[in-house]
Amino acid sequence: RKEVEQDPGPFNVPEGATVAFNCTYSNSASQSFFWYRQDCRKEPKLLMSVYSSGNEDGRFTAQLNRASQYISLLIRDSKLSDSATYLCVVNAGSGGYNKLIFGAGTRLAVHP
Amino acid sequence: EPEVTQTPSHQVTQMGQEVILRCVPISNHLYFYWYRQILGQKVEFLVSFYNNEISEKSEIFDDQFSVERPDGSNFTLKIRSTKLEDSAMYFCASSQSGEAGELFFGEGSRLTVL
Numbered sequence: 001r002k003e004v005e006q007d008p009g010p011f012n013v014p015e016g017a018t019v020a021f022n023c024t025y026s027n028s029a030s031q032s033f034f035w036y037r038q039d040c041r042k043e044p045k046l047l048m049s050v051y052s053s054g055n056e057d058g059r060f061t062a063q064l065n066r067a068s069q070y071i072s073l074l075i076r077d078s079k080l081s082d083s084a085t086y087l088c089v090v091n092a093g094s095g096g097y098n099k100l101i102f103g104a105g106t107r108l109a110v111h112p
Numbered sequence: 113e114p115e116v117t118q119t120p121s122h123q124v125t126q127m128g129q130e131v132i133l134r135c136v137p138i139s140n141h142l143y144f145y146w147y148r149q150i151l152g153q154k155v156e157f158l159v160s161f162y163n164n165e166i167s168e169k170s171e172i173f174d175d176q177f178s179v180e181r182p183d184g185s186n187f188t189l190k191i192r193s194t195k196l197e198d199s200a201m202y203f204c205a206s207s208q209s210g211e212a213g214e215l216f217f218g219e220g221s222r223l224t225v226l
Contacts, residue, residue: 032211043203043217044155087155096210097167098143102155 004103023071023088032091078110114138116218133221135187135204145205
């Protein structure tokens with residue numbers, strides 16, 4: 001089983017749509033989780049951390065289900081500028097060091 | 113806004129040559145990392161570095177790779193004898209804390225091995 005698994009997409013959606021991405025991870029000992037965004041040929045940038053209670057940042061909502069080892073990201077009211085690859089990231093570090101494990105990403109294309 | 117800077121942005125080299133990729137992490141950060149991304153593939157962890165020593169490295173980070181912080185500001189990745197399969201985008205990152213900390217990535221150095 002892959003350490004972090006995501007549907008590669010692409011998801012092609014019109015502006016204003018709501019879109020949801022899912023991710024599963026294999027290491028049950030993982031303690032922290034993130035969604036990063038990567039634009040074409042650019043560096044990954046943190047979109048948001050994911051907390052057990054679920055968290056929201058504007059149009060973005062992240063959920064974590066530790067029992068199922070499942071992470072989700074919901075984007076409401078999609079904008080053209082949301083077009084990017086969304087990376088599910090799990091911190092597999094131990095002993096006080098970060099070690100981010102990236103999923104292969106889910107591509108989102110928002111069209112007018 | 114403070115940022116991680118990397119040089120060169122693109123390097124083309126012949127197989128078997130040594131390459132040094134340079135990074136200047138954010139100034140008050142203490143943890144440093146190298147990741148790589150082969151074209152069309154996922155971002156992969158190479159190595160983490162703290163207190164002037166490697167804290168963890170992946171299977172990819174074999175004896176051909178080394179890292180150092182020679183002068184307190186630069187953080188370098190050296191590939192001793194490049195192979196075709198080393199062609200990738202190499203991202204440097206830094207973080208203020210070691211656990212659950214946000215990593216700030218540089219824009220990457222694209223390495224092409226011919």
